[in-house]
Amino acid sequence: MNLIKLDAIDSTNSFLKELAQKSNLTNYTVVVANYQKKGKGQMGSQWDSKPGENLLCSVYVEFNDFLATEQVLLNYAVSIAVYNVLIDYEVPKLSIKWPNDILSLNHKISGILIEPVMQQGRIISAVIGIGINVNQMDFSTSKKQITSLKFLKGIDFNLDELLQSLIEELKIQIAYITNTKSNVLKKRYLDVLYKHNVPSMFMDQQLQTRFMGKIVGVASTGKIQIQLEDETIKEFGVKEVAFV
Template sequence: MRIIKLDAIDSTNTFLKEISSADTLEDYTIVVAKQQNRGRGQMGKVWASNAGENLTFSVFKRISNLQFSNQFYLSIVTSLALYKTLKYYNVPNLFVKWPNDILSANKKIAGILIENIVKKSKLEYSIIGIGLNVNQTEFNDLISATSLKNSCGRTFDLDEVMHKFIVEFKIAFKSLDSGATEALKADYESKLFRKNKPSTFKNAEGNLFSGFIKGISSSGNLVLLLEDEIIEEFTLNEITLLY
């Protein structure tokens, strides 16, 4: 496993994507940076992180055997690997907030950004970016953020935490490669934030509505139980979970 360590970079995802197009990379090649100047999250959001205190890294993963219809399993295996890494360190009250944020006690501790590369109408490889708050304790205006140090009361070794994640990541991918999709989906659904609880959502038009999270579809859409016992699916672009 090749690990490329950088002091500062605009985005580890962007850097890894650039070198992957010019080189034949080993599976699970990692780019990790002490500081990201333009770290990105889902839906174009910025991932802010204090230099040297957290983990900001990206993993190169070949996915040529993965069907287009199963792309969401990349989110599932990555989320489960992060969840189990944090569980190993006894981080309390862990949940997966659909599609792939990790929460501790209702506060965000980790996020994932996945970018898939398609060649000749086939999935070729994926760049999987991870932002994990480790030793940062103050988040300024981000009142909904937390870290391992805040949760556990001690300082962590960044390399150790990253290697633990990679171990869990490889285990999860081995399950995916073996065809254990239903077991992975069930495991992911069991960890969903606010599952089977009355929750409020905002749609693309800005309107609020209530529903119960029941799980995810085979393609990764969020499945909600609405009024009058209606079951509907929603994509990430269509709704936002508020509370």
């Protein structure tokens, strides 16, 4: 693992993407920062974190024969990797909230941002940004329900050890993409997917209307599949639907 440690940076993902354009990076080059001034989340949202208290990293991964049409597998692999690491830390009642937030007791403990590079219908590399709330206890400035390892377990955690465990698990799960066992990834993902097959209230963000339904799967495009009360199935992209 080629590890680059930074004190403060706008975004580890932006830094690593720019570095990849300028130089030949080794596979699984990792950038980790004590603080991100402009941490990036899904669809341009912000990732807020106090300096030195959490794991903020980005990982550069290369692929040899990964079709762009199978991009959802990468989301499965990364989500499962983070989930498994937190399971090893005995974090209670974990789940993956579509597409790739990790929850404990229905509170967010980790977020993921995957930015692939595509060429001729294939994913040739990706920068995988992962934020895990570790030793931070005060989330008073956030409007979301957020938690951390320390908040849940009552002790401080070593960020370097957590990073090492995370990279090892990423390698294991990403290997499933190309070793003909990709169906295993989808099953594992759905097994721990938040509210999977549970009747729930949703908000259609485009129509601004509420509706009852239940998550029944994820399409090959990565869209969430929700079965409506009339038993039809509708697919939604990121930011098109939310839990109420």
